[in-house]
Amino acid sequence: MAKIPKPEQLSKIDLEPKKHWSQFPIDIRPGMYCHGAKAKDLKVLELPNARDWSPAEEDWKLPQDWKQTVLDGIKERLEKYRSFHIFMDVCVRCGACADKCHFFLGSGDSRNMPVVRAEILRSVYRYYFTPGGKIFGKYAGARELTVDVLKEWWYYFFQCTECRRCSLFCPYGIDQAEITMIGRELMNLLGLNIGWITGPAANCYMKGNHLGLEPHTIKSSIEFFLDDIKDITGVKIEPTFNRKGAEILFVTPSGDLFADPGTYTAMGYLMLFHELDLDYTWSTYASEGGNFGFFTSMEMAKRLNSKIYAEAKRLGVKWIIGGECGHMWRVLHQYMDTFNGPADFLEQPVSPITGTKFENAKSTKMVHVIEFTADLIKNGKLKLDPSRNDNLIVTYHDSCNTARGMGFFEEPRYVIKNVCNHFHEMPEDTIREQTFCCGSGSGLNASEDMELRMRGGFPRANAVKHVHDKHGVNMLANICAIDRATLPPLMDYWVPGVRVTGTHELVANALVMKGEKERETNLRAEPLPGKGGE
Amino acid sequence: MPLLEFSGKSVEVDEDGYLINLDDWTKELGEFMSTQDGMNLTEAHWEVINFLRDYYAKYQIAPMIKILVKEIGKVMGPEKGNTKYLYELFPDGPAKQACRYAGLPKPTGCV
Numbered sequence: 001m002a003k004i005p006k007p008e009q010l011s012k013i014d015l016e017p018k019k020h021w022s023q024f025p026i027d028i029r030p031g032m033y034c035h036g037a038k039a040k041d042l043k044v045l046e047l048p049n050a051r052d053w054s055p056a057e058e059d060w061k062l063p064q065d066w067k068q069t070v071l072d073g074i075k076e077r078l079e080k081y082r083s084f085h086i087f088m089d090v091c092v093r094c095g096a097c098a099d100k101c102h103f104f105l106g107s108g109d110s111r112n113m114p115v116v117r118a119e120i121l122r123s124v125y126r127y128y129f130t131p132g133g134k135i136f137g138k139y140a141g142a143r144e145l146t147v148d149v150l151k152e153w154w155y156y157f158f159q160c161t162e163c164r165r166c167s168l169f170c171p172y173g174i175d176q177a178e179i180t181m182i183g184r185e186l187m188n189l190l191g192l193n194i195g196w197i198t199g200p201a202a203n204c205y206m207k208g209n210h211l212g213l214e215p216h217t218i219k220s221s222i223e224f225f226l227d228d229i230k231d232i233t234g235v236k237i238e239p240t241f242n243r244k245g246a247e248i249l250f251v252t253p254s255g256d257l258f259a260d261p262g263t264y265t266a267m268g269y270l271m272l273f274h275e276l277d278l279d280y281t282w283s284t285y286a287s288e289g290g291n292f293g294f295f296t297s298m299e300m301a302k303r304l305n306s307k308i309y310a311e312a313k314r315l316g317v318k319w320i321i322g323g324e325c326g327h328m329w330r331v332l333h334q335y336m337d338t339f340n341g342p343a344d345f346l347e348q349p350v351s352p353i354t355g356t357k358f359e360n361a362k363s364t365k366m367v368h369v370i371e372f373t374a375d376l377i378k379n380g381k382l383k384l385d386p387s388r389n390d391n392l393i394v395t396y397h398d399s400c401n402t403a404r405g406m407g408f409f410e411e412p413r414y415v416i417k418n419v420c421n422h423f424h425e426m427p428e429d430t431i432r433e434q435t436f437c438c439g440s441g442s443g444l445n446a447s448e449d450m451e452l453r454m455r456g457g458f459p460r461a462n463a464v465k466h467v468h469d470k471h472g473v474n475m476l477a478n479i480c481a482i483d484r485a486t487l488p489p490l491m492d493y494w495v496p497g498v499r500v501t502g503t504h505e506l507v508a509n510a511l512v513m514k515g516e517k518e519r520e521t522n523l524r525a526e527p528l529p530g531k532g533g534e
Numbered sequence: 535m536p537l538l539e540f541s542g543k544s545v546e547v548d549e550d551g552y553l554i555n556l557d558d559w560t561k562e563l564g565e566f567m568s569t570q571d572g573m574n575l576t577e578a579h580w581e582v583i584n585f586l587r588d589y590y591a592k593y594q595i596a597p598m599i600k601i602l603v604k605e606i607g608k609v610m611g612p613e614k615g616n617t618k619y620l621y622e623l624f625p626d627g628p629a630k631q632a633c634r635y636a637g638l639p640k641p642t643g644c645v
Contacts, residue, residue: 035548038548211595211642212594214593217593217594224600
């Protein structure tokens with residue numbers, strides 16, 4: 001595995017490329033890309049050209065007619081998605097996006113300027129699909145599709161996390177995430193996905209979740225949390241699984257069930273729902289909120305998403321609560337309704353505790369747990385002791401998808417400020433709609449591309465370092481399972497001493513439960529402030 | 535896929551050295567993988583590796599680190615039931631390194 005340079009070396013970044021982007025050679029460098037998709041996973045997903053291949057080798061084992069396949073693929077998508085067609089035509093190269101991308105800021109690689117990332121596809125579009133490009137060729141910024149261009153696409157479409165920060169600054173609102181999504185769809189026509197995406201997607205297709213957890217594994221994992229909760233709080237919790245007739249179905253990313261610190265977030269959900277005596281059930285079938293199909297193609301996203309409504313229907317629930325996740329919500333909020341809806345067998349979500357109607361979820365019937373909890377606090381339904389989190393100086397990382405994609409700016413902050421006494425914001429051009437990506441979203445959170453991840457996460461880490469130095473911030477809160485997986489190594493690398501937490505872990509620490517014993521530790525089994533240790 | 539040459543046989547492994555076919559595993563192969571990393575597996579290492587294999591047989595996935603920690607604490611004594619001890623045994627990380635010697639697939643962690 002490629003060694004990552006030291007932070008002092010990696011932070012030396014030249015942001016002024018001295019040549020035109022096309023003059024830089026394509027250097028597919030270890031540490032900056034993920035392993036290729038495996039034959040077995042491509043087969044499971046019924047994707048074309050299933051074979052084992054390596055990006056490091058010269059021969060990518062492309063199908064014979066690869067070029068026509070790609071050109072047909074572009075044509076089909078130009079006809080299908082008007083947005084894509086417009087984005088191919090309207091850019092005036094003003095450069096407003098150029099320095100907004102975390103990958104450009106962390107690498108100085110000119111192809112990581114969003115305008116260029118789009119241009120590598122646009123130039124081919126011009127050559128084959130516009131009169132100007134056909135006639136004037138390179139004088140019109142057009143170029144032929146070659147194997148080298150294809151490799152360039154692959155390398156740079158998997159150096160974009162679809163975070164859409166650049167779109168925010170584009171005067172035309174060109175959505176680079178959509179361009180990357182189409183770029184990746186084209187790659188998939190040739191079997192050129194990455195293993196870190198197709199592996200989890202194949203698991204999800206076969207077993208219902210990315211990690212490939214069997215029903216009894218899910219149950220045993222949750223029972224493990226329940227033992228810990230009993231030890232810490234003295235409260236015995238007995239959640240139900242696959243229970244027909246429950247009012248609410250709860251769906252969360254499987255990462256929360258199996259990897260720290262997400263597991264503490266899952267303990268948070270369990271404790272909160274128990275305290276409310278909520279009539280809800282877990283499902284071992286719809287056991288994944290996230291959707292790595294979304295990083296493959298729209299068809300795959302739809303296929304993997306379908307089990308949520310299917311399970312809601314089978315169990316006869318009224319509505320659905322979803323856990324803390326980012327891209328999961330991009331799919332649920334913006335696509336699920338038309339992918340697999342209308343879910344007219346469900347009811348408009350109403351909180352059984354506060355009576356609040358979730359107008360925004362009228363159509364999808366699915367509510368993000370952070371707004372559910374914010375509403376509980378707003379209505380005074382939770383007894384909270386924020387001093388239990390007094391050892392934490394917290395800042396909040398807006399996850400790209402819940403922030404830019406859904407507008408969740410206030411809810412998480414409102415919750416955190418009610419359960420923690422020490423909270424400081426990062427600089428305003430790095431939060432809310434301008435938030436910087438964790439650097440590893442959209443399926444790039446593998447281990448073999450660690451240099452890429454550390455580079456992409458550099459702007460986010462830099463803003464954390466600012467509040468770490470200024471206010472002593474030691475905890476980075478978020479509402480996204482990918483963040484919980486990707487931010488800990490990012491902090492260890494750039495800002496040692498800052499840890500990462502889901503917001504419902506903070507809630508559960510502060511939550512005063514009926515019949516609980518005097519708590520000595522937090523959910524991580526560390527002494528509470530004032531209880532020894534410190 | 536790369537091949538690992540071991541006692542006159544070729545065993546298929548992935549890019550990171552994990553077995554492709556879990557049935558290829560033998561105790562000797564686990565030993566061999568560790569010596570290639572300059573390690574010498576002791577009783578304590580095998581305690582971890584055997585637990586990983588048993589857990590995998592039951593659940594088809596490598597356990598969470600905290601399950602491993604708890605289990606090792608139970609078997610080896612509470613002073614050893616911590617991640618520090620496991621990292622001393624497996625400096626590249628108990629999940630990654632021990633799973634590889636145990637013939638399990640590469641742990642995915644959170645996706």
